[in-house]
Amino acid sequence: MKLKKQLLNALGLDAADLKAGDLAVHSPIDGGEIARLKTDGPAKVAKKIDRAAAAFREWREVPAPRRGELIRLLGEELRASKAALGELVAIENGKILEEGKGEVQEMIDICDFAAGLSRQLYGLTIASERPGHRMAETWHPLGVVGVITAFNFPVAVWSWNTALAIVCGDPVVWKPSEKTPLTALACQKIFARAAKRFGGVPKGLLEVVIGGREAGERLIDDPRVALVSATGSTRMGREVGPRVASRFGRVLLELGGNNGMIVAPSADLDLAARAILFSAVGTAGQRCTTLRRLFVHETIEDKLLPRLKKAYGGIRIGNPLEPGTLVGPLIDGAAFEGMERALKRAAADGGKVHGGGRVMSNEFPDAFYAKPALVQMPAQTDVVREETFAPILYVMKYKDFDDAIALHNDVPQGLSSCIFTTDLREADVFLSARGSDCGIANVNIGPSGAEIGGAFGGEKETGGGRESGSDAWKSYMRRATNTVNYSNALPLAQGIVFDAG
Ligand code: UN1
Numbered sequence: 001m002k003l004k005k006q007l008l009n010a011l012g013l014d015a016a017d018l019k020a021g022d023l024a025v026h027s028p029i030d031g032g033e034i035a036r037l038k039t040d041g042p043a044k045v046a047k048k049i050d051r052a053a054a055a056f057r058e059w060r061e062v063p064a065p066r067r068g069e070l071i072r073l074l075g076e077e078l079r080a081s082k083a084a085l086g087e088l089v090a091i092e093n094g095k096i097l098e099e100g101k102g103e104v105q106e107m108i109d110i111c112d113f114a115a116g117l118s119r120q121l122y123g124l125t126i127a128s129e130r131p132g133h134r135m136a137e138t139w140h141p142l143g144v145v146g147v148i149t150a151f152n153f154p155v156a157v158w159s160w161n162t163a164l165a166i167v168c169g170d171p172v173v174w175k176p177s178e179k180t181p182l183t184a185l186a187c188q189k190i191f192a193r194a195a196k197r198f199g200g201v202p203k204g205l206l207e208v209v210i211g212g213r214e215a216g217e218r219l220i221d222d223p224r225v226a227l228v229s230a231t232g233s234t235r236m237g238r239e240v241g242p243r244v245a246s247r248f249g250r251v252l253l254e255l256g257g258n259n260g261m262i263v264a265p266s267a268d269l270d271l272a273a274r275a276i277l278f279s280a281v282g283t284a285g286q287r288c289t290t291l292r293r294l295f296v297h298e299t300i301e302d303k304l305l306p307r308l309k310k311a312y313g314g315i316r317i318g319n320p321l322e323p324g325t326l327v328g329p330l331i332d333g334a335a336f337e338g339m340e341r342a343l344k345r346a347a348a349d350g351g352k353v354h355g356g357g358r359v360m361s362n363e364f365p366d367a368f369y370a371k372p373a374l375v376q377m378p379a380q381t382d383v384v385r386e387e388t389f390a391p392i393l394y395v396m397k398y399k400d401f402d403d404a405i406a407l408h409n410d411v412p413q414g415l416s417s418c419i420f421t422t423d424l425r426e427a428d429v430f431l432s433a434r435g436s437d438c439g440i441a442n443v444n445i446g447p448s449g450a451e452i453g454g455a456f457g458g459e460k461e462t463g464g465g466r467e468s469g470s471d472a473w474k475s476y477m478r479r480a481t482n483t484v485n486y487s488n489a490l491p492l493a494q495g496i497v498f499d500a501g
Contacts, residue, residue: 001032001091010084012189018182023210025182028094028329029319031366037181039211045218051204052144052171053224058202060141060169067167068118070201073194074163075111078104081190085155085183087321092180093154094328095283096320107159109452113469114163121168121473132487139477141169142250143226146219148240150232151331152286152389154180155187157254160452160468161229161476162191162206168476171202173225175209175216177232179331184208220244227252227476231288234387234413234461241463252475253463254456256387257415259438259447260293260408262430264401264421265300271444272420273307276393279446281315281372284327285391286335289416289440289448293384295404298397305395308374312355317369329369330390336368339390342383343373346394349381356392385411401426409437415458416440416447439466 008015021038040048059067078085086101095103123137145165149157154176162172176184188208195201209215220228220240228244229252230237237255244251261279263272279291296304320328330336336358343356356373372391377384384394398404408417417436420443421427427443429435439458440450450456455470457463466472492498 001027001030001034003034003091007084007087011081011088011186012193013182013186017185023178023181025092025179026332027091028331028367029091029321030364034091035182037185037210040209040215041211042214042218045209045211045215046222048173048204048207048209049144049219049222049224052173052207053204055171055202055204056141056144056169059166059171059205062169064118064121064167064169067169068115070194070198071111071118071163071166072115073197074191075108075115077190077194078108078111078159081186082108085186085190088183088186089155090320090328092182093151094320094331095286096325096328097323099283100320103153103156106156106452110160110163110468113452114167117164117473118167121477123479128483129493130485130491132489133483133485133491136482136484138480138482139168139474140480142476142478143170144224145170145172145476146222146225146228147172147174148216148219148228148230148232149174149176149184151177151179152283152288153231154183157231157467158184158187160456164467164473165476166205168473170227170476171205171207173207173209173219175211175219178212181210184210220249221247223247223249226250229465229467229475230254234463237461237463250475252457252465252467254288254458254465254467255461255463256413257288257290257458257462258292258385258387258411258413259289259416260295260411261291261417261447262295262398262404262408262419262421263297263300263304264419264423264426265297266422266426267300267420268422268444269300269304269307273304273311275418275420275446276308277311277315279448280393281312281327281391282448284330284370285372286331286389287448289450290391291393291447292387293380293408293411294393294395295398295408296395297404298399301397305376309354312372312374315372317359317371327369327372327391329364329367333368335390336370338388339370339373339392342386342388342390342392343375345383346375346377346381346392349383350378351394352376380407380410387413401429405430405435412461413458414438414460415462416442416450418442418445418447420444
């Protein structure tokens with residue numbers, strides 16, 4: 001696979017820069033090399049953080065609505081680049097073009113959100129217990145934000161963090177996945193275009209660090225990085241979290257998901273089947289919100305399963321750049337091996353596997369296209385309780401609604417969840433305190449494809465972070481509680497008398 005000049009030009013990337021380095025970038029479409037990028041050593045990473053720290057001192061004093069203007073311009077530039085960036089996402093990550101463009105649309109949406117937010121960074125006013133006093137909260141910029149992103153949403157997750165961070169007054173140092181650094185460089189160019197139009201943006205407001213583990217470690221250990229927002233595996237989060245906490249830095253973790261759906265007897269099965277297909281096989285099962293566990297009421301299993309098997313049989317797997325393809329390749333051979341291993345374990349646990357296995361290996365010997373798998377499981381065994389980042393949907397039957405909720409929640413992860421039902425009580429129980437224990441809980445829609453307006457993230461081993469909409473911006477700012485005395489006396493709180501004379 002060769003990157004077309006036209007595409008590089010549209011994104012402002014220089015072909016010569018993409019040949020100069022030691023980090024080989026492959027397209028999962030055919031496994032071919034598409035670039036060789038220079039990586040940043042420790043000294044270079046430190047320099048980038050220096051620049052970001054210097055930018056913070058300037059940027060924090062720019063009024064927030066003005067900061068919002070930069071993000072509004074970024075949204076404009078992204079609109080202009082939507083087709084090109086969406087295509088590069090598809091080439092570098094392997095998701096289908098439609099989803100690549102969808103990812104860029106998420107970026108545009110968060111820019112719109114953040115531009116409006118820049119005039120709404122509200123603090124509370126609080127009733128003081130003392131006469132002649134008032135209390136208020138003020139939100140201030142926090143500092144440099146380190147953003148570590150995964151290959152599966154190579155650009156959207158960066159934009160959720162960056163759009164908020166910039167309007168909140170924080171520079172960003174971004175370490176993209178080593179598997180998808182090209183799209184990051186394209187975003188840097190797009191950002192630079194917005195910055196140029198804005199004028200006077202401090203150097204270092206956005207830095208991109210290219211590299212692997214070492215570069216990431218340098219970033220998370222630097223005390224000037226006030227917040228580390230990291231997306232990836234639970235294993236990664238388990239390392240990053242305590243390490244940042246040990247220097248009292250803040251973390252925002254968005255880790256594994258093992259998302260479930262309950263299909264109740266009253267469910268609209270047409271809707272459920274469509275939702276299952278998109279959320280279980282879309283993005284080749286490589287979303288953190290992908291549907292991985294399906295709990296079907298025993299009375300409707302014989303209606304739903306044949307439909308699913310039929311739909312799975314008709315899925316177009318293939319080159320994600322071709323119209324009509326629904327499932328592209330897995331990111332690499334390791335992902336495929338992980339899928340195979342999980343299917344073997346599921347079969348050993350008594351699972352009945354439909355689908356799975358490699359396809360198109362003649363056409364693309366260096367790429368890994370897999371048939372999505374449906375696995376009928378007799379129970380929620382260990383392999384089901386783990387997240388395998390591939391298109392495997394485990395199907396389990398249930399009899400009693402409360403048991404289904406208990407099973408649904410009986411996994412270490414807590415990102416996204418949903419129920420298909422037309423029974424009002426069931427729907428609201430699922431959303432209640434004794435229902436789904438996830439950060440995202442839906443009714444009659446699948447667990448994936450969340451809008452940016454809500455807070456995104458989850459509980460338990462998903463890490464507890466919230467990004468994107470709602471009040472997620474608060475993670476990117478520090479809160480000061482202010483008490484102002486406008487009287488001529490000095491009453492103490494709690495009525496304490498402390499009088500020397
Ligand atoms: C991810 O997979 O890391 O809700 C993010 C969704 C997308 C974002 C997924 N809006 O599926």
